Amino acid sequence: MSRTQSTPFTTTTLGSPRIGPNRELKRAVERYWAGRTDRAELESVAAELRRRTWSALAEAGLDSIPVNTFSLYDHVLDTAVMLGALPPRVAAIPDELDRYFAAARGTDEVVPLEMTKWFDTNYHYIVPEIGPETSFRLHPDKVLAELDDARAQGIPARPVLVGPITFLALSKAVDGAGAPLGRLDELLPLYRDLLGRLADAGAEWVQIDEPILVTDAVDDAAQLAERAYQFLGDSHQRPAIFVATYFGAPNGALPALARTAVEAIGLDLVSGSEQAVAAVPELADKLLVAGVVDGRNIWRADLEAALGKLAALLGSAAAVAVATSCSTLHVPYSLAPETELDDALRSRLAFGAEKVTEVVTLARALRDGRDAVAEAIEASNAALATRTADPRLHVAAVRARLDSILAAGFGRGPAAERRTSQDARLKLPALPTTTIGSYPQTVEIRQARAALRSGAIDHAGYVAKMKAEVAEVIRLQEELGLDVLVHGEPERNDMVQYFAEQLDGFFASQNGWVQSYGSRCVRPPILFGDVVRQKPMTVEWITYAQSLTGKPVKGMLTGPVTILAWSFVRDDQPLADTANQVALAIRDETVDLQHAGIAIIQVDEPALRELLPLRRKDKDDYLNWAVGAFRLSTSGVNDATQIHTHLCYSEFGEVIGAIADLDADVTSVEAARSHMEIVGDLNGAGFSNSIGPGVYDIHSPRVPGTAEIAAALRLALAAVGPERLWVNPDCGLKTRHQEEVVASLRNMVDAAKQVRAAQS
Ligand code: GLN
Numbered sequence: 001m002s003r004t005q006s007t008p009f010t011t012t013t014l015g016s017p018r019i020g021p022n023r024e025l026k027r028a029v030e031r032y033w034a035g036r037t038d039r040a041e042l043e044s045v046a047a048e049l050r051r052r053t054w055s056a057l058a059e060a061g062l063d064s065i066p067v068n069t070f071s072l073y074d075h076v077l078d079t080a081v082m083l084g085a086l087p088p089r090v091a092a093i094p095d096e097l098d099r100y101f102a103a104a105r106g107t108d109e110v111v112p113l114e115m116t117k118w119f120d121t122n123y124h125y126i127v128p129e130i131g132p133e134t135s136f137r138l139h140p141d142k143v144l145a146e147l148d149d150a151r152a153q154g155i156p157a158r159p160v161l162v163g164p165i166t167f168l169a170l171s172k173a174v175d176g177a178g179a180p181l182g183r184l185d186e187l188l189p190l191y192r193d194l195l196g197r198l199a200d201a202g203a204e205w206v207q208i209d210e211p212i213l214v215t216d217a218v219d220d221a222a223q224l225a226e227r228a229y230q231f232l233g234d235s236h237q238r239p240a241i242f243v244a245t246y247f248g249a250p251n252g253a254l255p256a257l258a259r260t261a262v263e264a265i266g267l268d269l270v271s272g273s274e275q276a277v278a279a280v281p282e283l284a285d286k287l288l289v290a291g292v293v294d295g296r297n298i299w300r301a302d303l304e305a306a307l308g309k310l311a312a313l314l315g316s317a318a319a320v321a322v323a324t325s326c327s328t329l330h331v332p333y334s335l336a337p338e339t340e341l342d343d344a345l346r347s348r349l350a351f352g353a354e355k356v357t358e359v360v361t362l363a364r365a366l367r368d369g370r371d372a373v374a375e376a377i378e379a380s381n382a383a384l385a386t387r388t389a390d391p392r393l394h395v396a397a398v399r400a401r402l403d404s405i406l407a408a409g410f411g412r413g414p415a416a417e418r419r420t421s422q423d424a425r426l427k428l429p430a431l432p433t434t435t436i437g438s439y440p441q442t443v444e445i446r447q448a449r450a451a452l453r454s455g456a457i458d459h460a461g462y463v464a465k466m467k468a469e470v471a472e473v474i475r476l477q478e479e480l481g482l483d484v485l486v487h488g489e490p491e492r493n494d495m496v497q498y499f500a501e502q503l504d505g506f507f508a509s510q511n512g513w514v515q516s517y518g519s520r521c522v523r524p525p526i527l528f529g530d531v532v533r534q535k536p537m538t539v540e541w542i543t544y545a546q547s548l549t550g551k552p553v554k555g556m557l558t559g560p561v562t563i564l565a566w567s568f569v570r571d572d573q574p575l576a577d578t579a580n581q582v583a584l585a586i587r588d589e590t591v592d593l594q595h596a597g598i599a600i601i602q603v604d605e606p607a608l609r610e611l612l613p614l615r616r617k618d619k620d621d622y623l624n625w626a627v628g629a630f631r632l633s634t635s636g637v638n639d640a641t642q643i644h645t646h647l648c649y650s651e652f653g654e655v656i657g658a659i660a661d662l663d664a665d666v667t668s669v670e671a672a673r674s675h676m677e678i679v680g681d682l683n684g685a686g687f688s689n690s691i692g693p694g695v696y697d698i699h700s701p702r703v704p705g706t707a708e709i710a711a712a713l714r715l716a717l718a719a720v721g722p723e724r725l726w727v728n729p730d731c732g733l734k735t736r737h738q739e740e741v742v743a744s745l746r747n748m749v750d751a752a753k754q755v756r757a758a759q760s
């Protein structure tokens with residue numbers, strides 16, 4: 001065997017953020033898309049960002065540095081390109097970069113690939129399509145170029161690849177092809193060739209990511225892992241192989257991997273468990289890469305506890321390296337720009353850069369003993385201790401109120417009785433028409449927000465402008481003849497941040513951007529303490545809108561599960577407890593809205609599906625508390641107040657029973673693209689309340705015709721009957737243009753009238 005000897009590394013992360021500390025990549029890519037820069041300029045921004053990332057990691061003291069974790073859009077799409085797996089409609093585009101962005105975003109002629117959630121994070125990847133025509137071929141240029149560039153700067157570079165099992169499991173079969181995983185044997189030789197190329201180019205180590213092994217998505221995961229890594233491990237010309245698992249424990253796949261010839265295995269010891277390691281004797285000759293620093297939440301590590309975990313592993317493996325639990329792609333770059341943080345909270349946080357320091361500190365303790373880092377451990381202990389002292393983390397009054405509501409039990413009356421009171425109060429026609437909440441975020445709205453930020457207008461001036469927007473949206477809806485109106489949400493920058501900014505217990509960072517997909521970034525609020533609502537958050541807006549019309553205006557709230565899903569959440573108590581605190585705040589808001597005369601309140605839970613655990617065995621428990629929190633948030637009102645909810649972005653399959661259990665009076669769901677199948681599915685789950693299956697797809701600029709919407713309604717009617725059917729688009733309208741919205745809603749109202757007329 002001509003395998004080069006590799007030295008085990010001791011300190012690393014599994015990957016890094018790439019959008020740029022000040023979102024430089026976002027700006028460069030968007031300028032390129034707009035035709036305002038050329039490719040050379042884009043490539044130079046990208047190269048500069050990569051180098052800055054590597055050198056920062058090297059300076060911090062990592063002795064093995066991940067490369068090829070950079071991406072102009074998405075690393076799964078990069079992998080599809082590397083394996084020659086772009087669908088024919090995209091592959092036909094001659095220019096490489098045009099092809100890449102066409103796959104991600106589409107063009108006038110080409111439909112883009114789908115996008116979906118990367119495991120249970122808020123990052124979205126591009127879903128590769130594997131069809132009968134896919135013939136894999138290796139295109140290693142990107143990874144080789146990044147490796148060369150890093151090595152030229154003296155970086156101890158470790159190329160990172162999405163592994164073959166994960167790649168295929170995340171892909172989608174198209175054009176009648178069988179399950180993509182069936183083609184594993186075709187991919188393995190390509191990976192073997194690639195390993196040869198990487199070794200030739202001087203790579204001592206390669207990291208192959210197989211997070212799919214921590215899920216139940218692949219039936220014979222252990223077997224496949226053993227087969228794939230036996231094959232790759234046996235190849236002659238290759239770097240040392242480090243197989244990384246993360247986001248959970250690989251269970252049976254761990255001993256399987258350990259039986260192969262790979263040199264290192266990575267475990268997420270933040271979400272997985274270190275006990276499993278002792279039970280795998282085959283690890284005795286491996287390097288164990290211990291992910292003890294949480295790569296996806298923003299809390300400072302408990303160094304003492306992490307050291308304990310590391311110590312427990314020492315006897316079980318040939319060597320132990322310290323790492324983050326996963327790529328730090330999912331946290332912001334650095335705490336440095338956060339000037340508005342108070343000292344206590346700051347001391348408890350660690351963003352990407354701070355996590356690297358923690359890794360280095362722990363590795364030093366392993367090497368030189370605990371005393372060598374005594375100061376850092378003391379600082380970590382002191383920071384943790386501030387949690388007990390910080391009154392914001394234990395607000396007795398809120399805890400007592402919550403406990404007493406939970407102890408007394410909560411719930412609404414029977415759905416049929418609620419329906420009777422609501423019908424009597426609302427007197428809506430059959431097939432009532434409505435929208436999901438937001439209307440287009442117009443240029444005026446954005447300008448007003450910018451003006452407020454820059455100080456060009458004051459708060460009162462801003463509120464006045466937003467109220468003018470509300471009035472315009474109400475006028476438009478009356479003109480269109482909708483039955484249940486909304487205020488349009490112009491005052492909300494984001495449906496979670498808007499509430500986070502008004503609730504105690506949340507901190508909104510200034511620069512805590514995290515890539516969501518492509519050039520899109522989000523700034524998740526940090527939920528660090530007990531959640532307290534000091535005063536009503538939406539009542540002024542909704543009652544203002546209601547004052548302008550005789551039709552009912554829906555109050556709009558974001559549900560507890562979605563608020564959790566789109567925030568960084570405290571880890572010092574169970575998620576379920578945090579969810580209930582948020583639910584209590586929302587519940588108080590619903591009661592205030594009801595008191596102000598609002599008859600319909602919508603509590604959005606678009607993220608219900610997102611937080612679903614990766615392992616089957618954990619799902620029931622999650623759905624239990626998630627549904628419980630929603631019901632807590634919506635059961636403070638009386639029977640005559642109608643509760644709506646809205647869900648989207650999903651194959652609802654696994655959560656369909658939970659949607660029924662939410663027991664909202666009216667549930668609107670994304671359905672336009674799935675041909676109303678959701679309606680039958682909900683019936684099948686025993687749901688008998690009203691339902692508003694989205695009758696057209698708002699993600700597309702296309703204006704749906706009246707006949708087409710009417711056909712969708714008739715399809716839905718066949719499953720639910722006119723007394724249960726609502727008519728609405730499939731999501732909020734904020735990303736659409738005004739003209740599209742007006743034309744589409746006009747057709748929607750017409751379609752509802754037609755179908756109604758045929759009923760009577
Ligand atoms: N009410 C929100 C809106 O209309 C719902 C958004 C969502 O479903 N993600 O924008």
Ligand code: ZN
Nearest residue numbers: 647648731732
């Ligand atoms: Zn939606």
